Amino acid sequence: MTSRLLSYVTLTLVLIFLLGPFVIIVAAALSGGETLAFPPQGLSLKWVMKVFEVESFRASFALSMFLAIFGTLAALVLGVPVAYAASRYRLPFGETIRTIVSAPIIVPGIIVGLALLRYLVIPLDVSVGVALFIAHTALILPYAVRVVSASLDNLRSDIEEAAVILGSSRVATFFRIVLPNIQSGILAAFILGFVTSFNQVPVSLFLSGPGVRTLPIDMIWYMEITYDPSVAALAALLAFLSISIVFLAERFLGFSRYV
Amino acid sequence: MSDETYLDLSDLTLAYGKTVAVERLNLSIRKGELIALLGPSGCGKTTTMRAITGLLRPASGKITLDGADITHVPANKRHVGLVFQSYALFPHLTVFENVAFGLRLKKRPSAEINQRVEAGLAMVGLGKFHSRKPAELSGGQQQRVALARSLVMEPKVLLLDEPLSNLDARLRLEMRTELQRVQRESGVTMVFVTHDQNEALALADRIVVMKEGAIEQVGSPEDVYNRPRSRFVADFVGFENIFAVKDGNIVTENGAMALGGGLSVNAPGLAWRPNMVTLGEGRFEGEVLGAAFAGGSREYLLKSPLGPIKAEMDAAAPAFKPGSKIAFDLPPERAAVLERM
Numbered sequence: 001m002t003s004r005l006l007s008y009v010t011l012t013l014v015l016i017f018l019l020g021p022f023v024i025i026v027a028a029a030l031s032g033g034e035t036l037a038f039p040p041q042g043l044s045l046k047w048v049m050k051v052f053e054v055e056s057f058r059a060s061f062a063l064s065m066f067l068a069i070f071g072t073l074a075a076l077v078l079g080v081p082v083a084y085a086a087s088r089y090r091l092p093f094g095e096t097i098r099t100i101v102s103a104p105i106i107v108p109g110i111i112v113g114l115a116l117l118r119y120l121v122i123p124l125d126v127s128v129g130v131a132l133f134i135a136h137t138a139l140i141l142p143y144a145v146r147v148v149s150a151s152l153d154n155l156r157s158d159i160e161e162a163a164v165i166l167g168s169s170r171v172a173t174f175f176r177i178v179l180p181n182i183q184s185g186i187l188a189a190f191i192l193g194f195v196t197s198f199n200q201v202p203v204s205l206f207l208s209g210p211g212v213r214t215l216p217i218d219m220i221w222y223m224e225i226t227y228d229p230s231v232a233a234l235a236a237l238l239a240f241l242s243i244s245i246v247f248l249a250e251r252f253l254g255f256s257r258y259v
Numbered sequence: 260m261s262d263e264t265y266l267d268l269s270d271l272t273l274a275y276g277k278t279v280a281v282e283r284l285n286l287s288i289r290k291g292e293l294i295a296l297l298g299p300s301g302c303g304k305t306t307t308m309r310a311i312t313g314l315l316r317p318a319s320g321k322i323t324l325d326g327a328d329i330t331h332v333p334a335n336k337r338h339v340g341l342v343f344q345s346y347a348l349f350p351h352l353t354v355f356e357n358v359a360f361g362l363r364l365k366k367r368p369s370a371e372i373n374q375r376v377e378a379g380l381a382m383v384g385l386g387k388f389h390s391r392k393p394a395e396l397s398g399g400q401q402q403r404v405a406l407a408r409s410l411v412m413e414p415k416v417l418l419l420d421e422p423l424s425n426l427d428a429r430l431r432l433e434m435r436t437e438l439q440r441v442q443r444e445s446g447v448t449m450v451f452v453t454h455d456q457n458e459a460l461a462l463a464d465r466i467v468v469m470k471e472g473a474i475e476q477v478g479s480p481e482d483v484y485n486r487p488r489s490r491f492v493a494d495f496v497g498f499e500n501i502f503a504v505k506d507g508n509i510v511t512e513n514g515a516m517a518l519g520g521g522l523s524v525n526a527p528g529l530a531w532r533p534n535m536v537t538l539g540e541g542r543f544e545g546e547v548l549g550a551a552f553a554g555g556s557r558e559y560l561l562k563s564p565l566g567p568i569k570a571e572m573d574a575a576a577p578a579f580k581p582g583s584k585i586a587f588d589l590p591p592e593r594a595a596v597l598e599r600m
Contacts, residue, residue: 161314162347164334166361166412180351 022239029233036229047229048237057234059211060218063132064198067214071136072144072193076186078137079144084178086145087152088160102142109202112139117206128209135203140193147192151185152178184253191249195242264323265290265448266311266416271320273306273472280306281472283320288416293442294450295463297483299495303472304452308418311450313337325415340409340447344420346401348393354380354404355389361412379411380404382441399430403437410445419451423458435461456496460484468492489599490528498530499569500589503600509589511565518591528597531589533558533571538579541588547581561587 024038032042051057082101086094104112112135121131155178163173179186204214213221215238223231266288273281281303288294296304309315311322313334322330329337348357358379362372380386383403393401402422409417422438423431439462442449453459459466460480468475468483468491476483476492487493490501504524508515518524538559545563553571557578561568570587579585 156345156347158343158345158347159349161334162341162343162408163349163360164314165312165337165339165341166408167335167364168360169335172364177349181349 025232025239026236028229029236031229031232033229035227036223036232040229047233050228050230051234051237054222054230056213056218056222057215060213060215063129063212064215067132067136068194068197071133071197072140072190074133074137075140075144075193076148076189079141079189080148080186083145083148083152084174087149088157098145101145104139105142109139109200110206113203113206116203121207128207128212131207132204132212132214135207136197136200139200139203140197143192143196144189147189148182148185151182151188155181188249188253191245191253195245198238199242263289265292265325266450267321267323268307268311269321269323271307271310271322272318273303273310273315274318275306279318279472281310284472284474286467286474286477288448288450290448291446292448293439293462293464294448295459295466296450296452296469297454297456297459297466297495298469298475299454301471302469304454304469305420306472307469308341308420308450308452311416311418312339312341338412338415340412340414340417342402342405342409342417342419342422344422344424346393346398346405346425348401348404348408350393352392353389354385354391354393354396357393357404358389358408358411360408375411376407379407382410382444383407383437398425399434402426402434406438406441410441410447414447416448416450419449421453422451423453424455438462468495485595487530487595488597490530490597491599493528493530493595493597498532498595500531500533500536501528501597502530502565503528509565513564513566516565524591524596526596526598528600529589529591529594530597531594533569535590535593536568536570537588537590538570538572539576539585539587541586543587543589544584545587547579547583547585550579550581561585563587565589 027040028036028038029047030043030045031037031040031047032044033040079101082097085091086098091097116131116135120126120134121128126134159177159181160173163177164170168176199216200214201216201220204217205220208214208217215234219231219234264287268284268286271281271284272279273284284303284307296307298304306315310317313329313332317330320330321328324337324339349360352360355376358376359372362375367375376389377386380389383406385400385403385407388396388400388404393404396404402425406419419438423434426434435458438449438451441447451462460483463480465477466480466483467477470491476488478486483492484496487496487498493501502509502511504510504518504527505515507524508517509529518529534556543563543565545561545565545568547559548562548567549560551558552574554574556571556574557576559570559572559579561570568587568589
């Protein structure tokens with residue numbers, strides 16, 4: 001009986017820990033007051049409306065969307081062949097390749113950001129936008145490789161031999177047989193990559209420059225100057241966006257199988 | 260069936276990296292023949308099959324098919340079919356599209372594809388299943404789809420990897436009959452791989468028994484079953500009493516024993532099936548160690564001066580009790596004569 005009670009208490013505390021900030025953000029977003037505060041002073045939608053009027057939010061939202069979509073696509077273009085090679089062929093240095101590919105997950109983002117800034121942006125004079133794109137692609141790559149690898153491991157490799165014997169070339173076999181069978185894995189990798197990129201802070205922090213800021217970085221900037229609840233409103237909107245994406249993915253793909 | 264060689268494997272050596280799986284194998288197959296590659300796992304039968312399909316490149320040797328050297332022709336241009344042990348159907352395609360896959364690659368007109376696919380599915384008795392996905396079919400049905408998928412390509416040789424091993428006993432018999440019918444109707448040259456002697460005996464025109472990457476014996480089912488030429492083949496097809504022969508005597512645990520019967524044998528070995536052993540009379544005496552009722556017959560294990568003897572007698576004959584001493588004989592005239600021990 002005690003252990004049962006204890007587990008309920010633990011569960012409640014964990015849920016409060018996980019959901020509490022979200023509740024606070026949503027409440028603060030709906031505040032009628034002039035400053036970011038909890039509990040909110042009155043109820044109003046004006047800060048939610050204000051979000052859409054801040055010009056830097058619009059620019060940084062566009063940049064974040066661009067990075068999330070095209071960074072993820074680039075990571076998949078690189079990652080799918082890597083995953084395929086790793087699952088189908090016994091590669092020399094296969095383990096090393098896998099470690100290198102998953103390094104961005106293990107190495108703290110601050111270090112990745114600093115390294116890219118110090119050795120890519122400064123010496124090579126790469127523009128901030130390009131550096132951000134490279135960084136996001138590299139950060140998403142491990143997720144892409146992992147999720148697609150899981151799909152490939154579940155796919156029998158003898159169907160590829162069957163296709164070859166029926167007259168298909170190796171390349172055609174990949175597009176006609178392998179790709180259609182791992183498409184839900186690729187979609188899952190895309191969603192995971194998108195969300196990872198969109199929410200990325202530490203690396204982007206180092207690589208943001210004047211006028212080129214991703215949305216999360218722009219929110220930090222904004223808060224340093226203007227301490228009104230519109231940041232909370234934006235955060236709440238983004239949270240709802242993420243939740244609906246993951247909810248839909250789970251509903252239609254069984255997302256949790258891949259992650 | 261013509262007498263001319265259709266598929267020829269000549270001095271074929273196959274290896275995975277440095278491990279040699281098949282060494283200098285020679286085999287000629289005639290058009291329309293049904294060949295079984297029989298042997299225990301690891302004997303090289305599947306490796307040989309993969310080499311015929313082109314999925315494995317030979318280390319050395321030559322493969323000729325229908326008069327052309329195909330040793331270096333890639334797998335997708337060989338006109339050879341393969342039915343996988345796991346069936347290997349494309350999970351995202353319907354039954355119809357699975358069977359149509361090869362024809363679509365060949366860019367055949369769609370009317371022809373429709374007609375050939377329907378004919379293929381009808382041949383394996385799956386005419387009504389064309390819009391199902393593989394996951395919605397039973398194992399037996401999946402195998403038929405795999406068979407139809409290979410047959411519609413009209414391959415010069417159709418290879419089957421353990422075609423009956425994944426089916427239950429009743430389906431196995433049905434599929435065996437089916438395979439024979441399909442082979443008769445299509446006239447396709449078939450080579451199938453099996454570790455089950457009963458399958459090979461029931462299906463094949465000729466059996467190729469393999470051991471450790473080499474051919475032990477090639478012959479008709481009757482040949483292999485009744486006249487095994489080596490100790491390995493004899494053992495494999497159920498000759499459980501095998502003796503080496505030296506100077507006309509059989510070699511036992513207790514020294515040489517005269518063969519008797521006025522027979523002089525120059526071969527190095529003799530072998531008897533359990534049901535060839537005479538029980539109740541004869542020149543030798545043994546003690547019954549164990550007896551088991553096997554439906555139509557009774558099986559005995561005897562301890563004798565020759566060593567352990569396995570015998571089998573009709574169940575209608577009176578039973579011998581374990582522990583009793585009985586006379587028995589190994590009639591020399593019934594023995595299989597082994598050329599290699």
